[in-house]
Amino acid sequence: MAREERKWNDRFLAYMEMIVNHPNYKGLPIKRKDDGSLAWIATAKSEIGQKRIEWCLNKADELGIERRAGVYADVMLRIHPTKWKVCQTCGNEMSLYYHYPNANFVKAINKKYSTDFTDCDHISDIWDKLIKSGVNEKEFADFLIKKGELDLNSSSATKDIIIESLEYKCRKGNKSLLGPGAMSNFPDRYDGFHTYNRCCRSAQDKGRSKENLKSYTKDRRAYEYWSDGNIHAADQFMGSSFFEGTSADHIGPISLGFVHDPR
Numbered sequence: 001m002a003r004e005e006r007k008w009n010d011r012f013l014a015y016m017e018m019i020v021n022h023p024n025y026k027g028l029p030i031k032r033k034d035d036g037s038l039a040w041i042a043t044a045k046s047e048i049g050q051k052r053i054e055w056c057l058n059k060a061d062e063l064g065i066e067r068r069a070g071v072y073a074d075v076m077l078r079i080h081p082t083k084w085k086v087c088q089t090c091g092n093e094m095s096l097y098y099h100y101p102n103a104n105f106v107k108a109i110n111k112k113y114s115t116d117f118t119d120c121d122h123i124s125d126i127w128d129k130l131i132k133s134g135v136n137e138k139e140f141a142d143f144l145i146k147k148g149e150l151d152l153n154s155s156s157a158t159k160d161i162i163i164e165s166l167e168y169k170c171r172k173g174n175k176s177l178l179g180p181g182a183m184s185n186f187p188d189r190y191d192g193f194h195t196y197n198r199c200c201r202s203a204q205d206k207g208r209s210k211e212n213l214k215s216y217t218k219d220r221r222a223y224e225y226w227s228d229g230n231i232h233a234a235d236q237f238m239g240s241s242f243f244e245g246t247s248a249d250h251i252g253p254i255s256l257g258f259v260h261d262p263r
């Protein structure tokens with residue numbers, strides 16, 4: 001069956017040109033195809049992918065970001081000129097910060113306030129709409145502070161401060177209340193983020209549809225090729241915050257018999 005090629009949204013094409021021509025990305029390699037379009041995608045193993053990685057690590061040193069798990073995500077977010085990314089599929093913009101409620105959190109909000117927000121509503125918009133509909137601002141502030149276990153006081157902390165610390169805790173800490181408008185994906189994507197945003201994620205990536213997301217941290221292949229490793233611990237580790245903003249990988253392919261093991 002021939003795979004139909006997705007047509008990229010015009011706004012995404014303009015976004016790619018904006019990024020590539022922005023001084024923040026000076027020296028980050030990208031090629032143009034014969035038809036003049038940008039070769040946005042490159043695998044980590046390709047020559048261009050390797051050069052992108054080298055560029056990113058040097059940029060990390062320049063910015064004083066430590067070379068450890070999640071370093072690509074940190075660098076690419078830091079240098080992104082707008083922090084808003086256009087969706088390749090629908091052309092809408094979403095924040096690159098962890099600004100959108102994840103499934104369970106949006107469910108909790110909707111249950112508490114009898115609303116119908118989705119996981120693509122920005123937390124700042126949710127805040128504004130709730131207050132506008134008559135919810136007490138301090139009460140909602142307390143709700144977020146409690147959910148996020150934030151070290152803040154609703155009497156003194158502003159909306160911006162509360163959202164900022166909740167965002168940071170979800171991005172860098174161990175809270176999963178909020179998620180980003182687009183997941184990190186460097187060096188595969190030039191700007192370091194998936195081409196499609198949160199809005200079109202489950203439709204585009206068949207392997208990560210909503211039902212499959214729940215079991216994503218379990219690497220099924222491990223069971224097929226290896227039955228005596230420290231599999232559960234490895235799964236836990238892959239799904240842990242250590243790999244937040246990056247993806248866990250094995251030393252060698254599981255299909256060739258490499259161990260799925262946390263070590």
Ligand SMILES: [Zn+2]
Binds near residue numbers: 089197199
């Ligand atoms: Zn979209």
